Amino acid sequence: MSTSQIVQELAAEWITPENFRLYGQVIFPSSDGKAFDAEDAQLYLQNGIPRFYIMQLQKRGHKFHKITRHLQCTQCLGSLEGKDWLIAVCPPHNDLDTPVLEEIAAFRIPGNCFIKLNQGTWHAGPYFEHEVVDFYNLELADTNVVDHFTHDFLKSHQLEFEMV
Template identity: 75%
Template sequence: MSQSILLRQLQAEWITPERFRPYGQLISASVDGKIYDAEDAQLNLHNGIPRFYIMRLHHKGRKFHAITRHIQCTQCLGSLEGKDWLIAVAPPNKDSDQPELEEIAAFRIPGNCFIKLEAGTWHAGPYFEHDFVDFYNLELSDTNVVDHFTHNFRKSHQLEFEIFS
């Protein structure tokens, strides 16, 4: 006998530096020549070879049942062509192999900035309404091979999420 899957809806908030701080950083434009400071992306890429690339993602709706984290590095994501997008996140928790359900949040990110996910931040997405979006991604060259830990909410809680805005 199979159990039914519960659907939990997440309201996406517009991202701000303060709201996103438990998960990482929001990085916006700064004036040319600005001296490096705490508002710049605080990167952790020392555990391997950095990889900066453009990935093309196709529309896949706004539902998810799995969430992933990378423990060995920070990750930066941003859309090209100014397209808004959505992401679900939960803060890093080194003492557990799954995120805290009550700490999962969703954000709407405008296309004129990028996010830096703190090492260990759980994330699902990006999600968007366009047919496809190109994203730039900065992580380590082997992140998706050796540092890709996923938690499946269908298996653990008979649960999936849907982001709405």
Template identity: 70%
Template sequence: MSVLISTRRLLAQWVTPENFRSYGQVIFASVDGKSFDAEDAQLSLQNGIPKFYIMRLYENDRKFGKITRHVECTQCLGSLDGKSWLMAVAPPGNSDKPSLEDIVAFRIPGSCFIKLEVGTWHAGPYVEADFVDFYNLELRDTNVVDHFSFDFVKHYNLEFEIV
């Protein structure tokens, strides 16, 4: 017997520092030599060895049934070549699952990057181009020892689609 999976659509809004504050930071270019301040990425990478790398993601259908968080570090993501991209997020918290009502989607321009706060739930990046290269800053073993996911399909017969 097959189980019917419902799809909830999330309308992606353009990211701004104000509307992303509950999830992390939006970082834009600044003048070289500017002193460090609150507009710079406030990183938490002290629980391991940082890993900075470029990952290539290919066009996808913008649907997800799982969401992930990292509780040991912040994570920074940004696209190369000025390409915009999509990301779904929910605020960090003490629960082992995000609230369905708290999940939102953002369209992120290629002129900035985002820093996910420690514990921020996230699905993506999702791309609309054939491929997009991303830089990613996290800990070297984040995806091995600090990768906690919640499965909406398993628990709620639910998936999300970013539109």
């Protein structure tokens, strides 16, 4: 007996500091010389050597079935060249090994800001329709080796998501 795959639509909201608070922070430009405060990225990178790099991604579309989290650090992502993009997130219930399906949300991120994901925030993305987008990424040097936990909804629920 075969099971059919379900595609669940996720409405992507434009990101704001308020609607993204459960998952992390939105960082917008500020004046040079502004004192450090709560609007600046509250980073947690103490568990290793920080790695700041530019990753080049090819057209990714809007669909996903895998979602990932990092427990040992925060992560910052932002696009270069002012290109907008999408990300799906789920709150970091670090006592659970799987994301809470009903709590997954999607956001549209303009190219004039970046996001900081809290430790343990599940995330899928970046996704976009552009041919190519360069993203800067701040995490730990070994995040993708020792701190990369992925859940596959296709395997667990025969489910794929599409951000609209």
